[in-house]
Amino acid sequence: MLKFPCLVLDHDDTVVRSTPTIHYPAFAKTLKTLRPDVNWTLEQFVAYNFDPGFEAMCRDILHFTPEEMNFQEASWRAWSAANIPPAFEGMEELLRRYRLQNGVVCVVSHSSEETIRRDYHQHFGFEPDLVFGWELGADKRKPAPWPLEQIMAHFSLKPQQLLMVDDLKPGWQMAKSCGVPFAFAGWGCSVESIQHFMHQNADYDLRQVSELQQLVL
Template structure:
């Protein structure tokens, strides 16, 4: 195999979840917490998640208080608890084959660890080797380098033995901070400006999961 470890984002990389879970829950929270503001469109929401990121969207743009952030998270958890997102075609086979070949599967996501573990158990019958989710402190979440550094430490890996797969800029920025290869999950992109940025700045840009599989299982 070309790499010993796949570092996977979750939402809109491995599973299709923003249209069915994250965006609807965000709109419901926004209607409650900022009723005077017209809710963002789906494209606007994805754009803000791309840059400056979801945390900054809530804290710096919408200026949620700590209490309001907790309420936003309550609404979000009600959605993530009710819906199990579907894996993109080809990802189940890729992950299971990679594991059978003794590769490490690690997840670095802005979803919560318990939801990620549930999705893997329900769909694949396995758990990732490590999961870094939203429950970590802010400085330990991507785009900060902590998750990648910890993965390399835990499994005694060099940076060239990992590849990060993500659909948005925070994952790209994290990979760059640790000189780790980055592959963009272009199969989820609908916004031309995001697609163009990620195409120009990624080591690999894939439109189909099969292209990723062909790379990592060399």
């Protein structure tokens, strides 16, 4: 019997290595157009995505207008459509074994549902049971508790039967608000401040995909 019957996975830099290959290059290209005087490193971009978060970063730090937000989103979608990020080593085996034991796989992410389902089909040969992506809007997007509430209601599960796996704060905030255990996906993170926060606050501080496999299987 699985310790966690439902695995709730973030997508970017948890299941696939997408920030270095898609999100950062796309955003750097956007900055060259909208804010040519801003030159962030990959580490700075990741740190701002962690705190204050992507939307707040665009709104409060870069002061994007609604029109500029639409421009950056269109640029990001174009880059995402043209590129499939690589899956982390060990993730395919983990998900295959987990599903063989009738585990439920859900995704709560700031990527689009279309992109998530494409990546799962490409790398793992199946699509998640439920996907909650960026297009749902701010009130239904993590860190809002709505995705986890929907998952628990749909599968008649209690909070302790889920495990939220994420590399950034919105996933931790969402899990905490619902009483769902949280595991830090540290295999895709090299930013020391994020590692420190997660070491202090995550229920499970994981640095390798193999550690997640040992935990859930």
